[in-house]
Amino acid sequence: MATLIYRGEAYFNHGHYNKAFSDLEKVLEQYDKDLYNLGMSLEIKSNYTNALILQAKICFNLEKYSDTIQFLSKDFEIDPKNKIILTLREGAYFYLNQYNYAIKDLNQVLEIEQSNATVIFLRGEVFYCLGCFHEAFVDFNEALKIEPNNIDMLILRGEAYLNLEHYYNAHSDFNKVLEILPTNVTTLMFQSKIYLSLGLQEDLLACMNKILDIEPNNPYALFCLSEIWFRLEQYNNVLNDLSESLRIEPDFVSALILRGTAYFSLRKYDKVHEDFSKVFEIESNNETTVKYLLDVFNGLDFTSMKHFMIKSSKKFEINNIAAIMLCGEEYYIRGQFDYSLLYFNKVLEINPNDKTALILSAKIFFNLKRYENAFRYLNEIIKAEPDNDIALFYRSEANFKLGRHKESHLNTEKLAKILEIEFNNAFILYNADINFKLRQFNKAISDLDIAINLKPNDIEMLILRGKTYFFLEKYDLALFDFIKALESDPNNIFILLYINEIFDKPLLLKNSIFINFDIEVYKYNILLHYQKLDESLNAYGNYILGHCYCSGIGVEKNERKVIGVEKDEKKAFEYFKKSAEMGDDKGIIDVGHCYKEGIGVEKDEKKAFEDEKLTRNLQ
Numbered sequence: 001m002a003t004l005i006y007r008g009e010a011y012f013n014h015g016h017y018n019k020a021f022s023d024l025e026k027v028l029e030q031y032d033k034d035l036y037n038l039g040m041s042l043e044i045k046s047n048y049t050n051a052l053i054l055q056a057k058i059c060f061n062l063e064k065y066s067d068t069i070q071f072l073s074k075d076f077e078i079d080p081k082n083k084i085i086l087t088l089r090e091g092a093y094f095y096l097n098q099y100n101y102a103i104k105d106l107n108q109v110l111e112i113e114q115s116n117a118t119v120i121f122l123r124g125e126v127f128y129c130l131g132c133f134h135e136a137f138v139d140f141n142e143a144l145k146i147e148p149n150n151i152d153m154l155i156l157r158g159e160a161y162l163n164l165e166h167y168y169n170a171h172s173d174f175n176k177v178l179e180i181l182p183t184n185v186t187t188l189m190f191q192s193k194i195y196l197s198l199g200l201q202e203d204l205l206a207c208m209n210k211i212l213d214i215e216p217n218n219p220y221a222l223f224c225l226s227e228i229w230f231r232l233e234q235y236n237n238v239l240n241d242l243s244e245s246l247r248i249e250p251d252f253v254s255a256l257i258l259r260g261t262a263y264f265s266l267r268k269y270d271k272v273h274e275d276f277s278k279v280f281e282i283e284s285n286n287e288t289t290v291k292y293l294l295d296v297f298n299g300l301d302f303t304s305m306k307h308f309m310i311k312s313s314k315k316f317e318i319n320n321i322a323a324i325m326l327c328g329e330e331y332y333i334r335g336q337f338d339y340s341l342l343y344f345n346k347v348l349e350i351n352p353n354d355k356t357a358l359i360l361s362a363k364i365f366f367n368l369k370r371y372e373n374a375f376r377y378l379n380e381i382i383k384a385e386p387d388n389d390i391a392l393f394y395r396s397e398a399n400f401k402l403g404r405h406k407e408s409h410l411n412t413e414k415l416a417k418i419l420e421i422e423f424n425n426a427f428i429l430y431n432a433d434i435n436f437k438l439r440q441f442n443k444a445i446s447d448l449d450i451a452i453n454l455k456p457n458d459i460e461m462l463i464l465r466g467k468t469y470f471f472l473e474k475y476d477l478a479l480f481d482f483i484k485a486l487e488s489d490p491n492n493i494f495i496l497l498y499i500n501e502i503f504d505k506p507l508l509l510k511n512s513i514f515i516n517f518d519i520e521v522y523k524y525n526i527l528l529h530y531q532k533l534d535e536s537l538n539a540y541g542n543y544i545l546g547h548c549y550c551s552g553i554g555v556e557k558n559e560r561k562v563i564g565v566e567k568d569e570k571k572a573f574e575y576f577k578k579s580a581e582m583g584d585d586k587g588i589i590d591v592g593h594c595y596k597e598g599i600g601v602e603k604d605e606k607k608a609f610e611d612e613k614l615t616r617n618l619q
Contacts, residue, residue: 546575573600
């Protein structure tokens with residue numbers, strides 16, 4: 001039996017796990033027979049324990065952690081005080097993320113041997129993985145008190161500090177390691193991460209050079225050095241170091257991405273394409289790769305782009321929806337709809353129900369005024385998602401464009417159902433606009449009532465309902481909506497104009513609802529707000545100012561209220577003239593009227609005639 005164990009151990013040490021396992025199985029078969037032998041010696045028990053431990057180690061090395069635990073638990077029944085069993089089982093629990101069981105085993109070891117630095121440190125690692133950082137560092141510190149120069153422990157504690165961004169403590173641990181072993185490349189790499197995080201480029205460069213003195217062909221050190229050159233915009237140095245790194249490790253994705261980015265900065269787009277295409281082959285879902293491949297499009301003219309797409313088309317034949325979709329969206333943004341449709345159709349071949357591809361395809365045909373084609377995509381969305389407000393919106397508008405007013409109109413019940421799912425004021429505004437065009441004002445108000453109940457302070461809804469009431473000559477209800485909208489946007493001149501029109505209706509002034517409104521102040525505000533408009537750009541604003549000064553809207557002086565200015569026909573003419581010069585047809589008409597009647601300017605029949613002739617041409 002002992003011979004089998006020794007041979008099994010020899011096989012294990014040479015990595016011949018199957019042969020080792022076979023010998024150990026024979027030992028355990030004999031153990032099962034001897035189990036009922038009351039005279040079984042301690043030596044035999046020890047042999048069986050060792051056989052189980054070896055089997056567990058084989059499973060551990062093969063990453064069969066559940067089997068490892070099974071063998072060790074059986075062994076634990078024979079020898080519950082065995083530190084090797086407990087420590088090895090803890091390792092299996094650790095890799096299975098069963099941290100509480102791992103801590104339990106380590107605690108049992110520490111009951112047997114309280115000052116075991118390795119076990120204390122291992123427990124600290126488990127606490128760290130659980131996020132119990134205080135307990136972790138208590139154990140790390142305790143272990144290093146016992147073994148202050150243990151390089152592995154110092155590196156691991158330094159790494160833990162580094163991950164928590166405690167750079168000073170991490171640097172201190174790494175420095176101590178380098179005092180003991182100056183050529184430890186792992187420690188130098190960790191130090192370089194500290195310098196990189198803190199932006200200490202000179203220290204980082206010195207650290208990288210140390211690593212390369214020790215290991216001239218270290219691809220990761222060459223990569224880190226390239227990052228420094230990249231930050232300094234020394235792209236030729238970047239390319240030299242990364243090319244060497246990739247010669248050593250050709251599939252080093254981070255190096256390929258950085259080199260591709262450097263080529264991009266140098267506008268060497270073919271080289272960008274080569275590097276990122278290779279990344280795409282290695283990691284087809286790498287979003288950085290897709291982004292740069294799309295950015296390359298922006299550096300190419302249209303002819304070069306078509307050539308580029310032919311070169312890269314094979315890369316996008318794979319079933320990567322995210323990549324294909326991004327390409328389609330890029331062409332959509334560029335307005336190159338034929339290309340974008342090719343990509344969207346490819347997406348729909350892979351996933352016929354992809355909502356984004358369906359919506360964008362429908363929008364393309366809508367923009368091209370090919371409404372029947374748009375229906376095909378919109379109907380697919382609505383079939384899968386009957387209450388999709390975007391699809392319903394576009395289908396409704398497409399019907400309206402085709403003159404199918406009845407089909408384009410969504411009833412109030414349907415609209416209410418959509419709104420329960422997602423509030424969309426653009427949708428309601430459009431639906432209300434259809435009702436306006438159909439002269440169905442009451443239906444418009446019905447829809448808007450639902451919307452305003454859901455969103456009482458929505459200014460667009462309030463204005464639209466106010467306008468609807470205004471058309472129905474329900475001026476009192478219109479006024480309430482306009483006043484509420486004005487609370488949210490006190491500088492909205494269009495609201496003030498509607499209020500002014502309501503106040504200009506003399507019969508209404510006797511209505512009790514106007515008693516609490518200071519009409520003169522509202523009219524004066526109209527003038528003030530229009531004076532704030534950029535007169536050099538806003539033709540309509542100049543026309544309104546002219547109208548205010550000519551008709552006395554907001555300009556009648558009231559000494560008691562300290563508002564207003566004198567009515568001024570000359571200013572009125574100046575504003576009408578500015579408006580006319582900027583092409584406003586109403587301004588042209590009023591300039592002609594001023595010349596004809598001598599308002600703010602001397603009468604001039606010839607100029608009046610010219611303006612009248614220009615007005616007729618505009619009509």
